[in-house]
Amino acid sequence: MTMMCPVRFLRMDEQLRVQHLTTITVVNGPGLVWINPFKSYHITKAVTLGVLDYVRVRDTMDGSERAVRGPRLFFLGPYEKLEGAGQGVSLTSMQYVLIQDKQTGERKVQRGPLIWIPGPREEGKVMNGVRLNSTEYVSVEDSLTGARRVEKGPCIWFPGPYEEWEQGSGVWLSSTEFVTVQNTLSGDKRVDKGPCVWFPGPYDQWTKGASASLTCTQYITVVNKLTGASSMVKGPCIWFPGPYDSASAVKEAIVLQDDEYVKLKDISTGTRWVHRGKGLLFLEPTWRIENSMSSSGVQKSWGLRGREFFRLQVAPHLRVTKS
Template sequence: MNSLILLSIALAVILGLAAFLFFYLVKFVDKDEELVIEGLTEQTIIHGPKAAVLPMLRKSIEVRKAVSLGAMDYCVIKNNLTGAKRVEVGPKLVFRKPYDEILKNKFGLEKRKATSLKSNEYARLVDEQTGEVRVVRGKHGCLVPGPYEKYMDGDKMQAVDLRVFEYVKIQDRETGTIRTERGEQLVFLGPFEVLMESKKVAIEVDESTAVLVRNKRSGQLSLVTEKILFVPSNDEEVLEVRQLIKLADYEACIVRDKTGKDIFYFGTNEAQRSFFLPPHSELVALRWSQGRRRERRDLKITKLDLRPMYMSFEFNCRTNDNVELVLEGSFFWEITDLQAMVKFTNDTTGDICNHARSRFIELVSKVTLQEFMLQFNKIAEGVHQNDNSNFYDQRGVKIHSLEVTGYRCAESSTALILEEIIQETTNRMNRLQQQESENEIQLKQIRGDIEEEKARAELLQIQTDNSNARSKMEGLAEAERVKSFLVDLSNTFPTMDEATKIGMWNTLRKEDALKAISNGNAKLFFTPKDANLSIECHDHSSDWEVTKR
């Protein structure tokens, strides 16, 4: 019984030891795995699928997955024993050799993506071992750098696409040569080529545009005026695009040539009114003072206007009674001799205002404030009309008029007094104007009355003339009737005397009068001479009674 137990125990120990030895010495490796055995002196790698018998003496073992690469994947493997690198490109499973290490990219990944180039793309790769540069142009489906290569430009690059009116300059840093490429085309850079500048638009040279070009090989300047789409050659550099300078009839400009001589161009001259600035020449810019006090000399003028123009000014001066005034005014002036102006002054407006200021100070200092207020216009006229210094003629300018448009006291206290004086003067003028208006109204009324009376007198004269004429006509008519009556009586009764005829006429006239009275409300009284009757009048509307025989 005891022996049977001992036998069972021994058998179990043997089986356990066999199982331990089996699992310790045998390892099964799949198809996508590899077994890394770190021996006592070297590293061994067994690729699957395989059942591997492990050595008894070893440091460690490791089963790891092989690297699966897709169609656009690759990896860089370095052998740590020899330091050599190699590139594995998919699609495949990558099994490492002893002491191999897969290098990670900047993102910490073992697998890297190959570059796909389009037809307008390219890549430049430099071999860090040999320094050789490789250029790969599209179309390229899977671009994989060599083990010691890296991208020169960091990544793939776009080719320079040039249209028909564009160009680009490229320099080869290996030889130093420069080439110019113009459109239409795609431009790929060579191994050592760089763009000197971004692509540029060609210059359209026409009637109003020219190009100033310097030849870098000979150093000479030239002005291109031929009507073309200008693209500089390899050795040419565009310095300036110059526009046609056009002058109106009233304009002029100054051109300084390479010898320093000033040439004057006038718009009135047909041969000079439009031109391109020649090489080695410059358009002279005059710098004049501006501002009411001419305190800034920053007015840049290249074209001069020869027409008369206005210019304002402001400066301080002091009267004879020590009152400081601020004068404001304007010049009406023009340039009459451009050559003389350039010869004698480089600041025309500043010189004119400063000279006028000196004259004003001189004349104003001789009068009091009250005298100045009464005759400041005459003082302004005397500043330039009585100026015998030949100052303006020498500088080629003419002053047509100089006016003082306003003045004020520089000190506030004096200004208050002057304001009161001006206010009182204004009030007095207003009162005078009001009185003149009232006098004018009264005069108009008197003249109206006179005209009315004249019209009334004329009316009375006309009425009198008309009445006299009417009476005269009525008398003539009455006389004609009397004459006709008497003539008819004489013809009918030749023996009747004149007294009887007149009596008969009077009787007929009384009858006519009675007919006229009977038609109205009139009352007729007959005297005893007219009729031998007694007449009594009883008028109830009055307190009297008349009886007449």
């Protein structure tokens, strides 16, 4: 019986594979096995996998696939075949791997530190996380959902599986600077003032500007582009615009002495009047200077002595005669 069914000792890394009529059986070492000489068999070596090693295996019976990682001594199942072998990737805490399933197209991200072993249908791309300091940010958009957001430093930032991103630097604003911001999603506008490091929101478009520094003799005319209303801002002050404000160039007030005056007209109402010194004259947005021979519009009054007088003729034309 022993001669008909010889005994074989299997080492630790050996496997006996026996072909029956319709099935295959395997016996893994170490140990003694009885071998039927009337059946086809062979002895194979196990696969030794190190810490970074892996193999891809396919079951020929049901078509399923799997990945086997080390460290270990690996024996194939009765219907399994090796499809490939490789080494995993060691990721540091600053790295991540973007993984895509070639069968389903699904993506996922795994961050380090770890040793990444790909699955049977996976491909991966190793990349570095984005290091952001306290004045940097990333503008992120999810290509799957369209959602946007902004991530600020300081940090190490890792993207999601479907995220696209662009790195930028915050805008330093001094105490006299500002940004006019419009939200492209809602259409709302706002003004953000310094001093600060300013970061945009995910839907913000912006322009940087400087405030107007006005002395006690200066002023500007401001028009609200939303309502059309006009107003005047006098110094001394540092003026910041509202989100819909448009300002004129800085203007100088008219300085009037005791014996000086200007003729004015309000073009919105048609009212005319004379403004006399002494003092500063700030022209409202609807005021205009009339009938002046000088570029500034300032005219001198006439001084009368004890026996002098003015003769005023109204018709047919206004005329003043000193006597």
